[in-house]
Structure formats: C-alpha cells, structure tokens
Amino acid sequence: MTVANRTIVQVLLPVPLHRHFDYLVPTPVDTSLPLVGKRVLVPFGKSGKKVGLVISQSDQTEIEPGKLKPIIEVIDDTPILNRDQLSLRKWISHYYLAPFGELIFSSLPPAIRQGDRLVLKQEIFWQVTNSGKNLDTTSLNKAKKQQAILDFLLRQDSPCSKSHLDEKFQNWRNPMNELVRKELVEVIKQDAAFNLIQTDHIDINLSPEQLAAFNQIQAGLESNKRFLLDGVTGSGKTEIYIKAIQYTIHQGKQALVLVPEIGLTPHFISRFRQRINAKIALMHSGLTDNERLQSWIQAKNGMAKVIIGTRSAVWTPMKTPGLFIVDEEHDPSYKQQEGIRYSAKDVAILRASEENAPLILGSATPSLESLHNVEKNKLTRITLNNRAEDAQQPTFKIIDIRGKKVHGALSHDLLQSMEKVLADKKQVLLFQNRRGYSPVQMCHDCGWIYNCERCDTPLTYHKRINRLLCHHCGVQHRQENTCHECHSNEIIPVGHGTERLYETLSEYFPDSNILRIDRDTTRRKGAMDEYNEQILSGEVDILVGTQMLAKGHHFPDVTLVGIIDADMGLYSNDFRAGERMAQLITQVSGRAGRASHPGTVVIQTHYPDHPLIKTLLENDYHHFANLQLAERKLINLPPFQYQILLRAEGYDTGQPLNFLKQAEKALRSASGKLELFGPYPSPIEKRRGRYRYQLLIQSTQRSDLQSHMHECLKNLEQIKIGNKVRWSLDVDPMDLF
Ligand code: ADP
Ligand code: ZN
Numbered sequence: 001m002t003v004a005n006r007t008i009v010q011v012l013l014p015v016p017l018h019r020h021f022d023y024l025v026p027t028p029v030d031t032s033l034p035l036v037g038k039r040v041l042v043p044f045g046k047s048g049k050k051v052g053l054v055i056s057q058s059d060q061t062e063i064e065p066g067k068l069k070p071i072i073e074v075i076d077d078t079p080i081l082n083r084d085q086l087s088l089r090k091w092i093s094h095y096y097l098a099p100f101g102e103l104i105f106s107s108l109p110p111a112i113r114q115g116d117r118l119v120l121k122q123e124i125f126w127q128v129t130n131s132g133k134n135l136d137t138t139s140l141n142k143a144k145k146q147q148a149i150l151d152f153l154l155r156q157d158s159p160c161s162k163s164h165l166d167e168k169f170q171n172w173r174n175p176m177n178e179l180v181r182k183e184l185v186e187v188i189k190q191d192a193a194f195n196l197i198q199t200d201h202i203d204i205n206l207s208p209e210q211l212a213a214f215n216q217i218q219a220g221l222e223s224n225k226r227f228l229l230d231g232v233t234g235s236g237k238t239e240i241y242i243k244a245i246q247y248t249i250h251q252g253k254q255a256l257v258l259v260p261e262i263g264l265t266p267h268f269i270s271r272f273r274q275r276i277n278a279k280i281a282l283m284h285s286g287l288t289d290n291e292r293l294q295s296w297i298q299a300k301n302g303m304a305k306v307i308i309g310t311r312s313a314v315w316t317p318m319k320t321p322g323l324f325i326v327d328e329e330h331d332p333s334y335k336q337q338e339g340i341r342y343s344a345k346d347v348a349i350l351r352a353s354e355e356n357a358p359l360i361l362g363s364a365t366p367s368l369e370s371l372h373n374v375e376k377n378k379l380t381r382i383t384l385n386n387r388a389e390d391a392q393q394p395t396f397k398i399i400d401i402r403g404k405k406v407h408g409a410l411s412h413d414l415l416q417s418m419e420k421v422l423a424d425k426k427q428v429l430l431f432q433n434r435r436g437y438s439p440v441q442m443c444h445d446c447g448w449i450y451n452c453e454r455c456d457t458p459l460t461y462h463k464r465i466n467r468l469l470c471h472h473c474g475v476q477h478r479q480e481n482t483c484h485e486c487h488s489n490e491i492i493p494v495g496h497g498t499e500r501l502y503e504t505l506s507e508y509f510p511d512s513n514i515l516r517i518d519r520d521t522t523r524r525k526g527a528m529d530e531y532n533e534q535i536l537s538g539e540v541d542i543l544v545g546t547q548m549l550a551k552g553h554h555f556p557d558v559t560l561v562g563i564i565d566a567d568m569g570l571y572s573n574d575f576r577a578g579e580r581m582a583q584l585i586t587q588v589s590g591r592a593g594r595a596s597h598p599g600t601v602v603i604q605t606h607y608p609d610h611p612l613i614k615t616l617l618e619n620d621y622h623h624f625a626n627l628q629l630a631e632r633k634l635i636n637l638p639p640f641q642y643q644i645l646l647r648a649e650g651y652d653t654g655q656p657l658n659f660l661k662q663a664e665k666a667l668r669s670a671s672g673k674l675e676l677f678g679p680y681p682s683p684i685e686k687r688r689g690r691y692r693y694q695l696l697i698q699s700t701q702r703s704d705l706q707s708h709m710h711e712c713l714k715n716l717e718q719i720k721i722g723n724k725v726r727w728s729l730d731v732d733p734m735d736l737f
C-alpha cells in the first residue's frame with residue numbers, strides 16, 4: 001500500500017533472514033538526497049537498536065502504516081556503498097544462497113558494522129629526529145630497550161604507528177618517552193595507521209623470462225584479461241605483481257592484493273614498500289578496528305593506491321579499481337569456513353569482471369580448479385619455469401622406510417644426509433604437519449585411546465605445558481597416566497609431532513641450534529619476524545615445523561629438506577588430500593636452495609610406488625595435477641561437478657539426521673538433475689559435543705544447481721525440526737568436514 005507523502009525505506013539488517021525490513025523516514029530527514037547505500041540506526045525487536053543499510057526507498061509498503069516504525073537516525077552523509085557495489089553483493093549473496101543482509105554486513109569492517117562514522121583520523125607516529133640519525137646507537141648500551149627501539153626506528157622507511165611498535169616490542173612506552181625526551185625521536189601526527197610509504201627506490205631488471213611474462217600481462221591489463229601466473233617457487237612472481245601494480249598506479253588506478261596470511265609475509269610487504277611509490281593500505285584481522293576502518297576509507301576514496309590484505313580484504317571497495325591479484329591462489333585459507341562460506345578468490349574473480357579490471361592468480365602449485373579454467377580458456381596461463389638469480393630446482397630422493405629402523409621418526413638415511421649438510425655448515429628443514437608432542441595417547445596394555453569427550457577424536461599431548469589438547473575444540477586436560485579401561489599405568493605417546501621431533505633432534509644433534517616453527521611457537525607477536533632473522537643470519541642449523549614453513553620466505557642456506565611423513569595425504573577420505581599434500585610438499589621444497597648451493601629434498605614414505613610420490617620424485621607438480629584432473633573427471637568430482645554441502649548438527653544424532661532426511665525429500669521432489677548423496681556422518685562425526693551429518697548435493701551444471709537450490713530454500717526453511725538443529729549451506733565446499 002502507499003503511504004501518502006511519506007518515504008519508506010527498505011533496510012537490510014545483519015540477521016540470518018532472507019528478507020529486508022521496512023521503516024518510515026521521519027519528516028526532519030531530508031529525503032531529496034537519496035538514502036540508498038547509507039547506514040541507518042533502526043529500532044529492532046522489543047527495545048533493541050540495530051545498524052542497517054538502506055537498499056531502496058519508495059512510498060510503498062506491505063506493513064500496516066500504524067505498525068511501521070521510523071528510523072532513529074541516518075548515520076552517513078554519503079552512501080558507503082554505491083549501486084554497483086550493492087548489486088555485486090546481491091549477486092554474491094545469491095551465489096552463496098546467503099541472506100543479503102548478513103552478507104552485506106559481513107563484507108564490512110567491524111567499525112562500520114557497529115555504526116562508526118567514516119572519519120579520516122589522524123594518529124600519532126614516531127620517527128627518528130636528525131640528532132637520532134646521527135647518534136651512534138651503541139652509546140645507548142646502558143639502556144638496551146631504548147637502543148633496540150631506536151635501532152628499529154632507524155631501519156624503518158616511514159614513521160611507526162602504535163600497532164607497528166606493539167607488534168615488535170612489549171612495554172615500549174617508557175623507553176620511547178625517554179627517547180623523545182632526549183630529542184632522538186619525535187612524535188608526529190598524520191593520516192592514520194598502516195599507510196606505508198616508500199622511501200627506498202630499489203629497481204630490479206626483470207629476467208628475459210619474467211619480461212616476456214610481464215609483456216603478456218601488460219597487454220592483458222588493457223583488455224581486462226584474467227591470468228594464471230604459474231611460476232615455480234622463487235621464479236619472481238612477486239616482481240611481476242609489483243611491475244603490474246606500478247603500471248596500474250601509473251594509469252591512475254588502484255590495485256588489490258590478497259595474500260593467505262600476513263603474519264607470515266612481512267618480507268612480502270616490505271618488498272612492496274621498497275618498490276611502490278604510493279600509499280599502501282593493509283587490511284587484515286591483526287589490525288585494530290580503527291586501523292581497518294582507516295584503510296577502508298582510504299581505499300574507498302582513492303587515497304590508498306594499493307590494498308594488501310587477507311581473505312576479508314576482498315570486500316574493500318576501491319574508487320578506481322584497476323587490478324586484482326590473488327597470491328598463492330591454491331591456498332585453502334581463502335575459503336571462509338564459518339558464517340558465510342565464501343571463497344575470497346572466487347569473489348575476486350567476480351569483482352574483477354564486474355569492475356572491469358584485470359586479474360592475476362599466482363601460484364607455483366595452482367589449484368586443480370584454476371588449471372581446469374585454463375583448459376576452458378577462462379584463464380590465460382603464463383609460465384615461469386626458472387628461478388630468478390639462476391637458482392636450481394632441488395633434486396628429490398625417496399626413502400622407503402618400510403621395515404626400516406627409525407630413530408624417533410627419523411630414518412637412518414635421513415640422519416646421515418643431515419649430518420653431511422650440518423658438517424658443511426648449511427641448514428636443514430624438516431617438515432611435519434602436526435604440532436604438539438604426540439597426536440595419540442594409547443594404553444600399552446589394552447589399546448585404549450584417550451579421546452576428547454566432546455569430539456571423539458584423540459587428544460594431542462603437548463609436553464611443554466604438560467597438557468592433553470583437543471585440536472578440534474581446544475579443550476585441555478591434565479596429563480593422565482592411568483588407562484580409563486584397564487587402569488594400567490602404561491600410557492604411551494604414539495606418533496611424532498613437531499615438539500617430539502624437536503626432542504629427538506636435540507638428543508641426536510646436541511651441538512646444533514634447532515628451531516621449531518608452528519602455531520604454538522609463533523603465537524607471540526613479532527615471533528615470526530625474529531625467527532626469520534635467525535634463519536637468514538645462519539644462527540639456526542635445523543628448522544622443524546608445520547605448513548607454516550610452506551609459506552612466504554626463501555631460506556637460501558637450507559640445502560636439505562626432509563618430509564618426515566608423506567603418507568598422511570595418500571589415503572585420506574577427502575578427495576582433495578592428495579592435491580593438498582602435493583602442494584605442501586612442492587611449496588616446502590621450494591624454500592630450499594640458491595644458485596651456489598642447490599637443494600635436496602628427501603621424502604620418507606611407506607608407499608614409494610604411490611603415483612603421488614612418484615610424480616613428486618620427478619618434481620613435477622603439474623604432471624601430478626593432470627593425473628588428478630583425469631581421475632576427478634572419471635569419477636565425477638569437482639572441478640567437473642559443482643557441489644553444495646548441507647550440514648546439520650545437534651546434541652543428539654536423531655535431530656540432525658531427521659532434518660537432513662526431510663531436506664533430502666524436499667530436494668528430491670524439486671524437479672531437476674541434482675544428484676544427492678547422504679545423509680551421512682561428517683568425517684569428524686562428533687565435534688564440540690555436537691553430532692554432525694551432511695547431505696551432498698551436486699550437478700554438472702552450476703546453473704541447475706543454483707536455480708534448484710533457490711527453489712528449495714523456502715522448503716528447507718520450513719522444515720520444523722530445522723529450528724532445533726544448526727544447519728548451513730556450503731557452496732563449493734573445500735573440505736567435507
Ligand atoms: P616468487 O614470488 O615466484 O616465489 P620472488 O618474487 O619472491 O619469487 O623472487 C624470488 C627471489 O628472487 C627474491 O629474493 C627476489 O628478490 C629475487 N628476484 C626476483 N626477480 C629478480 C630479478 N629479475 N632480478 C634479481 N632478483 C630477482
Ligand atoms: Zn588399558
């Protein structure tokens with residue numbers, strides 16, 4: 001109905017409902033200016049208020065005029081999202097079968113969700129004064145902390161923010177105030193946080209191979225092409241990104257760069273800072289809410305020319321979008337695993353085409369999806385086969401450990417190779433993708449295994465804190481020495497995590513300096529930076545760690561890489577496990593070696609004849625990927641199929657199963673060519689005390705899958721028992737857990 005002379009707005013709210021809400025615009029609000037794209041504060045529920053976003057305005061509503069509530073206030077003077085940005089999000093919410101309001105709000109930084117105004121703030125920064133620059137910092141050696149801070153500031157090429165210092169130092173305020181009092185450091189105010197500005201001017205000449213690749217990309221930058229930059233580790237992909245960004249900025253446009261994990265890539269960022277003469281905004285969860293807000297504003301108004309961030313940065317609006325880059329495009333962290341389960345890579349692909357900008361996906365180990373898209377001519381592939389600076393690719397060696405004696409988890413062959421490398425004063429890197437001491441605690445007398453009560457999976461022993469930890473729900477137990485079944489005291493640790501490997505290594509190589517890198521040892525801020533310095537300076541002899549070692553850095557003095565257990569990925573029930581394992585091994589191996597001392601990779605396995613192991617032996621990820629693609633095609637798996645996973649969980653087994661059975665019926669009755677599998681238990685059937693089941697829905701046609709699911713969404717929502725279970729839809733699921 002029409003409400004005479006009054007404006008009604010349709011408002012989206014951050015609630016998991018597929019609908020908008022109508023509100024009345026009170027008379028004092030000037031409605032000659034459009035409200036679409038602005039945030040409003042509205043009454044919601046009994047006495048609550050919520051921040052909403054206006055998506056349309058009219059004089060129509062289906063609500064009785066008497067029941068219509070007025071908005072409380074309009075928060076923004078200008079829209080925070082324009083029509084194109086709104087319609088892109090609409091499309092994405094449709095794709096992920098997600099409520100539009102929930103998607104919009106999860107695409108905004110926390111401060112904007114909470115209703116903070118878009119104000120560019122000035123913030124305090126610290127920089128070295130001229131007298132500070134001329135000081136020999138050793139004269140501060142009685143005040144070690146001041147000396148360390150001054151040394152650090154001297155190494156920076158732009159003023160340092162609070163968060164930057166927090167990352168590096170604890171309790172730095174007092175010594176910093178002393179430095180300011182001595183006029184060695186000064187406090188300045190400037191546009192807030194993480195605007196990294198170039199001072200060094202390093203230029204690098206591309207190799208002929210890089211140059212050919214860049215020329216091809218440059219031509220595509222004009223015609224908005226999409227590229228897969230498929231280059232072995234160390235081939236200089238980052239250099240090509242930088243050139244492409246420089247070109248984009250030169251055209252007066254902005255670039256958005258996604259990386260898997262910022263904490264692990266300080267080196268990556270500092271290279272950008274050295275080479276790009278423009279403002280770079282960072283966007284990741286390690287920043288404060290205000291810092292993220294500031295980056296967002298500066299990207300939106302065009303001040304920041306480059307935006308570098310993790311998954312959620314893909315939503316950062318740009319005034320003049322000119323280039324999208326997804327580095328390490330195969331990395332699973334681009335997929336959000338809770339809430340709206342979007343893939344930042346796919347959103348970037350979509351944004352690039354909607355915003356008429358070119359796209360570069362880069363990796364040494366491209367995902368099978370991307371390789372398939374090359375086949376379908378959706379991506380143009382550009383290859384770099386050689387390492388920059390003439391470094392050699394490592395050679396691979398398999399150690400068949402069947403029936404062999406092992407020391408801890410280390411075979412005699414591996415130990416011998418290590419001894420040689422250490423005698424040459426080079427470094428060894430050991431990869432074991434399990435943190436903690438031992439992943440299983442078993443009774444030696446009866447075979448009882450100590451499981452997490454809430455997850456039904458074995459608890460991992462962490463020796464340093466002497467606790468048993470569940471890696472699924474985080475629960476901690478005191479270490480126990482008594483079997484719950486037979487009361488024997490013979491509880492033995494089974495399996496070797498990084499912590500136990502470290503222990504074995506310390507016994508075997510007492511004179512070597514060993515460093516462990518995993519989530520437990522890198523929790524502290526700035527830890528990864530320190531470790532990197534220790535590795536690069538040669539202080540470390542043996543490095544042992546998890547997949548964190550597969551990312552980012554090159555360790556030029558590492559000449560031996562040992563893969564402790566390659567078998568984990570070979571016979572998993574997740575069809576992507578082989579692909580993941582091959583990517584990890586190839587990436588870890590790529591950390592090693594430089595021109596002067598080429599690397600060797602040794603792989604311990606019980607399955608030396610397995611095709612994955614055999615192709616890796618030839619160091620040929622692509623050969624392996626082709627085999628996998630052929631296999632996936634044969635047995636109808638992605639990327640030859642499109643999948644949606646319907647998950648349900650509850651405190652007993654009956655309700656979620658019951659829900660999924662009804663869902664299956666609802667989906668079957670819908671006309672269509674959908675294939676349904678299940679319901680069946682999730683690979684981890686019980687987690688955090690909840691029983692979990694799933695129904696897999698797939699089709700060879702994405703459009704079929706999408707349209708039928710939309711038809712059925714209402715039916716799913718009407719299943720009564722749905723209120724009693726937690727259920728969710730995962731479009732393009734990356735793991736079936
Ligand atoms: P990728 O991103 O492919 O792993 P990087 O861009 O990190 O490779 O390059 C690997 C190393 O080689 C880096 O230390 C980088 O500075 C260096 N490098 C890359 N391209 C060149 C070049 N054209 N000349 C000299 N050094 C280069
Ligand atoms: Zn027992």
Ligand code: ZN
Nearest residue numbers: 452455470473
């Ligand atoms: Zn648990």
